[in-house]
Amino acid sequence: MLTLALAIAATQAVELTPVQLFDVAARMEAAGQQAEAETAYRALATNPDIELRTEARFRLASLLAKQGRKRDAALLLRQILDEKPDAQRVRLELTSLLAELGDLSSARRELRAISAGPLPPEVRLLVERSALALRSVKPFGASLQLGLASDSNINRATRSDTLGTVIGDFALNDDARETSGTGLRAEGQVYARLRLGRHNLTISSGTSASLYREEQFNDVALSLRAGPELALGPRRLSLALTGARRWFGGDFLSDQAGLAADVLQPLGPRTQLRLGATTARLARHRNRLEEGWNHGAALQLDRALAPTRAIGASLSLGRTTARDAGFSYWTRGLNLYGYQEAGSLTLTLSLSASRLTADERLFLYPEKRRETLLRGQLGMVLRKAEVAGFAPQLRLVAERNRSSIGIYDYRRHAIEAGVVRAF
Numbered sequence: 001m002l003t004l005a006l007a008i009a010a011t012q013a014v015e016l017t018p019v020q021l022f023d024v025a026a027r028m029e030a031a032g033q034q035a036e037a038e039t040a041y042r043a044l045a046t047n048p049d050i051e052l053r054t055e056a057r058f059r060l061a062s063l064l065a066k067q068g069r070k071r072d073a074a075l076l077l078r079q080i081l082d083e084k085p086d087a088q089r090v091r092l093e094l095t096s097l098l099a100e101l102g103d104l105s106s107a108r109r110e111l112r113a114i115s116a117g118p119l120p121p122e123v124r125l126l127v128e129r130s131a132l133a134l135r136s137v138k139p140f141g142a143s144l145q146l147g148l149a150s151d152s153n154i155n156r157a158t159r160s161d162t163l164g165t166v167i168g169d170f171a172l173n174d175d176a177r178e179t180s181g182t183g184l185r186a187e188g189q190v191y192a193r194l195r196l197g198r199h200n201l202t203i204s205s206g207t208s209a210s211l212y213r214e215e216q217f218n219d220v221a222l223s224l225r226a227g228p229e230l231a232l233g234p235r236r237l238s239l240a241l242t243g244a245r246r247w248f249g250g251d252f253l254s255d256q257a258g259l260a261a262d263v264l265q266p267l268g269p270r271t272q273l274r275l276g277a278t279t280a281r282l283a284r285h286r287n288r289l290e291e292g293w294n295h296g297a298a299l300q301l302d303r304a305l306a307p308t309r310a311i312g313a314s315l316s317l318g319r320t321t322a323r324d325a326g327f328s329y330w331t332r333g334l335n336l337y338g339y340q341e342a343g344s345l346t347l348t349l350s351l352s353a354s355r356l357t358a359d360e361r362l363f364l365y366p367e368k369r370r371e372t373l374l375r376g377q378l379g380m381v382l383r384k385a386e387v388a389g390f391a392p393q394l395r396l397v398a399e400r401n402r403s404s405i406g407i408y409d410y411r412r413h414a415i416e417a418g419v420v421r422a423f
Contacts, residue, residue: 018044018052022059029063038063045076054080058090070097071423075389078423082344082383085308088114094423102141102191108272112304115269142190147393147418154181154210154217156401156410163407165364175216178410183212185416193229200229202238216249225260236264242280252285256294267301274300282320292322311338316354326362329369331355344384350377371403383422391422 016024025040041063044056057076065073077094080087091114098107159178162169191204203226210219227240244256258280265273276298284290300314318331333354340347358369379395399412 018047018049022055025059034063034067050083054084054087054090058093061093065097070101071389073097074101074423075386078383079344082341085341088307091307098423102193109302109304109310112270112272112302112310113307116304116306116309139194140190140192142188143421144188145186145418145420147185147416148182149185149210149414149416150180150182151412151414152180153178153399153410153412154183154212154214155179156399156412158407158409159411160406160409164366167364172407176407179214179217181212181214181217183210185210185418196228198231202227202229202240218250219246219248221246227260234266238262238264242278244280254285255283256280258294271301271303274298274302276300282322287327289324290322290327292320292328295319308341309339311336313337324362325360326358326368328359330357344382346381346383348377348379348381351375365405367404369403369405369408371401371408373399373401375399381420381422386422389422390419393418393420 021040021044025037025044028034028040029037038060041056041060045053045060047053047056057080061073061076061080064070064076074094074097077090077097080090081094084090091110095107095110095114098104098110155175155178157176157178158172161172161177163172163176186209187207189204189206191202193203194201204224206223206225208221210217212218221244223242223244225240225242227238230237230239238261240260240262242256242258242260244254246253246255258278260278261276263275265275267273276296278294278296280294282290282292282294296316296318298314298316300312302310302312304310314333314335316331316333316335318333320327320329320331322328331354333352335350335352337348337350339349352373352375354373356369356371356373361368375398377395377397379393381391381393383391385392393416395414395416397412397414397416399410401408401410401412403409
């Protein structure tokens with residue numbers, strides 16, 4: 001039994017069962033007494049009975065969404081799914097909220113998660129309608145991620161104190177050798193989306209920064225992207241003009257300007273295929289011999305195995321041409337990844353391998369550059385520790401780059417701690 005002080009005609013204390021309290025809350029909501037209804041639902045959301053608190057959270061999420069408090073509503077729905085991952089109707093409502101908040105990638109992921117479970121015909125129809133509704137998305141938005149990273153090799157440099165060349169060994173100064181440090185990592189994005197019938201015109205800007213006490217290793221990048229997003233049946237085609245500028249150690253490092261194309265193709269309700277291609281002109285401010293063109297292509301496949309589990313793989317091919325053939329190279333890469341939700345804990349794992357082969361040998365080195373980069377990342381998000389809609393995130397990263405040129409050969413491991421959105 002729950003006790004609630006209600007003002008009904010005159011103020012008096014009454015004792016209500018949960019069922020009666022649900023009825024009172026519904027009548028308050030219908031009468032426009034939203035604050036009082038919210039208080040009642042929040043009281044019910046602490047009930048030890050999982051079915052009662054699930055119903056209370058769901059009704060409260062609906063109330064908050066109607067008030068425009070969509071982030072608070074999404075957080076409540078995620079709390080329900082942490083306890084009842086097979087609650088398809090709840091996941092469907094979360095999908096709609098994510099789309100309204102402009103997070104289309106997460107919304108599509110939730111749709112695939114829904115389809116990975118058993119679906120009654122009426123729910124399948126709602127899923128199809130939700131897929132269509134993703135075209136009506138938030139017209140503008142922003143996101144920000146912050147964290148601290150303890151990194152064994154912030155400059156991705158060699159441990160060796162000498163560099164072998166065709167004219168003998170050179171001594172490397174401290175800045176050219178492996179340096180450890182702890183710094184701030186930040187990533188942000190702002191975007192605007194203009195509806196053009198069934199299509200969109202999107203403009204976005206993103207930034208990333210790794211900032212350390214040793215300012216000569218600060219790495220900051222800014223990117224811009226603008227172009228149409230075309231709805232071609234279930235297929236989505238994005239075309240964009242792109243631009244980017246990067247600073248390292250406070251100095252200009254490079255500029256890029258180019259084109260990008262991206263196709264998103266559903267392969268059934270649980271699988272998604274993405275094809276992407278880019279080309280960009282690269283300007284280098286420190287070494288003009290590295291200037292040229294960057295071209296890339298990527299194929300990515302995502303599949304939901306269950307409402308709480310998904311896997312994916314991507315293949316990439318890149319080509320860089322430079323003024324000096326020693327700085328021209330091919331890259332090939334493979335990335336395998338997945339996630340598993342266990343209650344309020346989300347675990348992620350990614351393993352990647354890439355190969356770089358230069359066209360020619362640089363004059364100073366005894367052979368041309370050949371590299372194999374291996375990278376692993378284990379991450380976790382603990383939503384149980386949510387504060388103000390954000391949850392702590394921890395990532396463990398390990399890298400090993402084997403190179404035929406000593407200065408590019410390195411090892412790296414890092415621990416990154418930060419906060420991410422809890423829903």
